[in-house]
Amino acid sequence: MSIGNLSGVGRPLFVTGLWSREGSGAWREENLGWERLDAGESRPISIVANQIEHAGAHGLQLLIALASRWRWRQENFAFTANLTLMVEDAGSDKGPVVNIGGESAGHGNLVYISGKNDTKPDVQRSDEAVQLALVRAEREERRLSLRGLDADNWIPRNAEFIWKDFGEGDAPFNGPIMTQDGMLAAGRSRTRRQGGEGDVRLLVFDADGGLDETASRLISRRHFELYIESDRLILRVTAGSGLRVNGNAYGEGKTVRLADGDVIAPMVSAPDTLCLRVNFRTEHGSARQITLQRLATNRK
Incomplete structure (x- = not known):
């Protein structure tokens, strides 16, 4: 996967944290070897999911902490994104087939992952990126002490x-x-x-x-x-x-x-x-x- 800075103001963003989880389980912190993301730049990230053993729909949620900086000042934010893994039963002689789709990915393409080479001619493949919608996560911001006075209180900018x-x-x-x-x-x-x-x-x-x-x-x-x-x-x-x-x-x-x-x-x-x-x-x-x-x- 990758994260891109598409901001139009021409200033860098800083990825200060990355977590993932399946369903409503506990967040797992992912290893991120970089932080700065310049305007227009995309950099790769890796997510480690638990082993998928059963066919069906599997939900994977990402939590991303971002910061904007100017001189000594820093504004912190957190966003979530949902990724759906559709696992098909490919038979006992093959590994699972995983179709990956993201919310708001309107083009309808799928990323196809198979445990073994598949020779079926009707399998759809695509190397286009699946865009994931980021949703602001205010409660997670306060839980992680990124924003707010504590987990339940905060000061709005127009106070x-x-x-x-x-x-x-x-x-x-x-x-x-x-x-x-x-x-x-x-x-x-x-x-x-x-x-x-x-x-x-x-x-x-x-x-x-x-x-x-x-x-x-x-x-x-x-x-x-x-x-x-x-x-x-x-x-x-x-x-x-x-x-x-x-x-x-x-x-x-x-x-x-x-x-x-x-x-x-x-x-x-x-x-x-x-x-x-x-x-x-x-x-x-x-x-x-x-x-x-x-x-x-x-x-x-």
Whole structure:
């Protein structure tokens, strides 16, 4: 068999896993010696099925894990395909005859496999590829931890962000992420609403409500980024000084999968000075609303 990258965007895909099973049995992981699949390229795969001993219809199901990558980001997906093996009784002096057909293979051709050479003139043979329809497998994606928060919960790309207890113009309007790169930049920089290049402005204020410039300088202009990837809310650290999530320190370039109730502290050395708390509102497993609340000892 072979897998082809027929995407029209001209970018590679990555095959990160391959499994097979008969009927509703357990998945078997298949050996795959390669990963990258460039645009327009097809590469072979091998599937090992259990020994077929009886005539009749035998179903073989494939599970394929694919990924698209751009810079440090990766979106994971899983697809299934069904293959039907029709086994005919060829008699005791010959091995089984297997006719292979795939779903949506509209041309009607069959791939004929015989245990011994067959001299019958009416046997139809074809070396044309049987195209198999790939079907998105969302449950398998979450079961394999390819996407989602866990096996039952996920964050859709159009989830609504709610900004609570931020100053005027210090956060985007409530709603889904609408930036061109699909990310929200948080840090000391002015927001786009204020004529700057950031999305969420993080500053420290003293007890009188005045700007604490010394403490605010501990926050980088672009301290971290937030984005949704593979049905998860991801934080990526962009500040050289790092930050803390739930008390754990993370350095520049690290990514953190955020969960309901997590607390982000931008200043490693003074984590209680300014924090953001993350909360999810989930409906039928889908976290359609994400609230980020600013928590600070001294608020403006």
